Amino acid sequence: MEDNEQRTGGINAVYSEMETLSRRAVARTRRMSAPLSFVEHSLLTFIGTTPGCRATDIAADFQLNRSTISRQLTTLGELGLVEYTPQENDAGRGRVLRLTERGRQLRERSVAAQRSVVTSRLKEWSEEDIAAFAAALGRFNAGPEG
């Protein structure tokens, strides 16, 4: 835990850039994911990539009230994008969510549009730089809870 200046400066830079990145990502989702809102898009992604997740898990991860998630899921359910998996015997409390085929398709379309923006921003990057960047992002996301 050597707390030298260079390390602190690097951390500050990382945080600052991440705040910019996140603000722009939210704005981009607002612009490009219509008619999905940022939270709705995040719901589809989370459900699609978190097998076995329940509404309360989402609420904890998103830091939103359970009632908010419940209502959002009701909406997505009425749109035919999300559904409850049939009850299984070994299922614990709560109900397990999953995407419908339509949900997968809609999310894939939204992702493709936003990914094109990322592709454009990485236009001048070498293959190695892209791989290193992806690895660093993955390492950060997989890191210890803070």
Add this chain to the structure above:
Amino acid sequence: MEDNEQRTGGINAVYSEMETLSRRAVARTRRMSAPLSFVEHSLLTFIGTTPGCRATDIAADFQLNRSTISRQLTTLGELGLVEYTPQENDAGRGRVLRLTERGRQLRERSVAAQRSVVTSRLKEWSEEDIAAFAAALGRFNAGPEG
């Protein structure tokens, strides 16, 4: 623009990790920036780091309606966090915003709390890795519009 598989895979990974990163950043801000919302926190940061910015610039960047920004700024103004700079002769249209001393302090407190989470996640990273990560994030953010 050689479009080989490895490059595409890297870009997909970058996008996927960024979506996770942004979702968590928004959740973290919800949890740690109280009583500031994510948008309010973003407003303070944007105004603090974008000299000469006006309400309409924020609306364009955040992809939110001007009326929404106007009301949010009214609230932040009543809280004594944001103010209009006195009219200058060479000022163009609109009114230029800036943080008050209280606004700077409140934002700094909020940033410090969130930055500690980033610090914790980078605990095992070498100084060089942190510097490289910060550089890559900066390069990405500074890249061409998409």
Add this chain to the structure above:
DNA sequence: GGTTAGTGTTGCATAATGCAACACATGTCC
């Protein structure tokens, strides 16, 4: 000076969110 275009504000409607209370299901303990 008159016109055009950009900026910020407000009324109204809608969507998103939180809190509290509740019903229901699951787990625990005896």
Add this chain to the structure above:
DNA sequence: GGACATGTGTTGCATTATGCAACACTAACC
């Protein structure tokens, strides 16, 4: 097995956030 505790999802109600349209005001333009 039954009583109790705990977790999950839903709904009523209030508050806040957001969008759209209309407006007033101001700066730019010819």
